[in-house]
Amino acid sequence: MPKHRELFLQAIKSDVYRDALFNRVIENFVVQGGEHDTDIAKREAAHPELGKPRLAAEFDPRAYHKVGAFGAGRDDNPEKASFLNQLYFIVGKPVSTEELDALEQKKGFAYTTEARNTYLQIGGQPRLDNDYTVFGEVYEGLSVLLEISKVRTDKSDYPLKEIHFTVEEIR
Template sequence: MKKIILLLLCLFVVFVGKSQTHRLLFQTDYGDFKVLLYDYTPQHRDLILKSIQTKVYQDALFNRIISDFVVQGGEHDVDIEKREAADPTKQKPRLAPEFDDRAFHKVGALGAGRDVNPEKASFLNQIYFVVGKKITASELDVLELKKNIKYTAEQRSTYLKIGGQPRLDHDFTVFGEIYEGLDVILKISKVKTDSQDYPLQQVRFELSEIKD
């Protein structure tokens, strides 16, 4: 089943990737994987490209891992809360959400973390990858009613074939996807964690832009 999901995802990405202009390389102790950034979520695309130049993710960690859900990295929620609470100006910088029907929470999707702010704006230095789970048509039907949204034919087809986390759609911004090395993030998603979802052993990653 895992091999089938990887094959199907590659086929989807071949089509989507033709129109996108930026790609990233993630290097980890578990192997490398490659990500394409969506041009139709330009603010989030530009933010992570800038973060590479400013070395935001230098010596970065995947510090929240939940099997069948997400692998999250960068600045942790707890650290963000502490830093912002200590800021005398009480500023909470966020990036406005960018929702697009072409960017959704299929397996391998790259998203931006956030807190419970009503604007659904993203943290500046936190990302996650969707590991996801198998999705049924009835689950999508229920989510449409609950969230007052309508899944496109492409979204439905993709979710039913490879799975994901559709309950996050229209709540968190997706701005890219893994196009090579999905097995690496799936392997990382199985790392043992404590009761707070911290991996028992550090999972480091280095991030760079692919220039070729």
């Protein structure tokens, strides 16, 4: 997912994710932050002449929605193209062999042995595979995200208390 990686690194350099907010939190699913869907829709409606900038989807069987994966959010566009300034982290849930088998039938692809084993051992959200672009993985601090995923939210999944975050590049 080289284009998503470059977009993300550019966003870090531009401070897009400096003191950003997690604005959608769903236990056993995702912790999402950056620009919110509603804000994107309002901006695009106010300036239709600018179009709807998106980054084309990039799928790779090595990048899947296991616990700790992170990817780019999107709307319901048929190209499955990503928003430019929104990311999510998978906190996931346990996955069964039956669920994976059913998803393979429904989606028309087979999970790799690695993905299947990982989903069965640690869980995730395999239903998002090949629909949303995964371009990274949390390697430190996953326990913090898992705690964030349990905060109280309103009916629209907004946390009742603001949760700020900053993303920095580590070299």
